[in-house]
Amino acid sequence: MNRTLVSLALVSPFLLAVGCGSATQTATPSSAGPVTTAPADPVTTPPAASPTPSTPSAVVAGLLPPTSTKEVEVDRSIDTQPTVTGARFGKHKGFDRVVIDFKGDLPGYTARWVPKLVQDGSGDPVDVKGGAYLQLTITPAVAHTEAGKPTWTGGPIFQTKLGNVRNVVKMGDFEGVVSVGVVLGRKAPFRVLEQKNPYRLVVDIAH
Template sequence: MRFAGHGDFDRVVVDLQGPMTGYTARWVSKIVQDGSGEAMDVKGGAYLQLTLYPANAHDDVGNSTWVGPRQVTAKLPNVVQVVNNGDFEGVVSIGLVLDHKAGFRVLEQSAPTRLVIDVAR
């Protein structure tokens, strides 16, 4: 996962291994930890939840394949934090903590496989 500012939008890129997985992107009222359903301690003006399925953020013996900390401060104009809030029963969840609600788009890219989330500033 990586992120950067681009002109009038913030971009988050999720690198994937293998073919494109299914996914949804939707507004949620809070970011919750998959499995427990407990609210995560993140503060923002809006929350965008990206859910990947079937997907795993661990290898066959249970070692995490998510590189870096589970909560990353982005310090972009709208994307405040990116949170890995779940790797549970074939579903990986990634929460975008935003300064404010804004238009967004999700793009599928290949070679290498990745999802690109652009959020307007």
């Protein structure tokens, strides 16, 4: 499988290249306006507990479920590594939504299907079960302060209780790469949207 590589500059309109073989799909931020419907606060986990998703504040008006299962790859060069500050999730009509929040610029990323989820560095398998696994690899980025304190707290496995998304998993924060796993009940079409003020990645996955 060949994947199309797209280089994006932050001063240009956001474009996503989605490729598998020769097929590509270009996506832009939703015409329905800025994505503001995910829960307002990053999902965090108290000791020995799992978070429950917050109820989105509104329905995503006019935004249909995604239709493509093709992988996404966006390459971006930036001067300073942004920091991942949290992840949020919510259920909408026809699709689930996972939001990755950043402090700083928007990094590059890939979204690809994998046979299983493994921890970065150690290679140990993640103890989750699902019908499909979507891995987000975000780079350059970190999820800790200069002193080594995590900026994305809780987890590493967050239970979502959504229509298709079962878990969101922190898989790694290693050498400028932050990895996030999305555990699904079944493989389904997805899309990645870029949003700003503040910067965030929005991943919608059909039910």
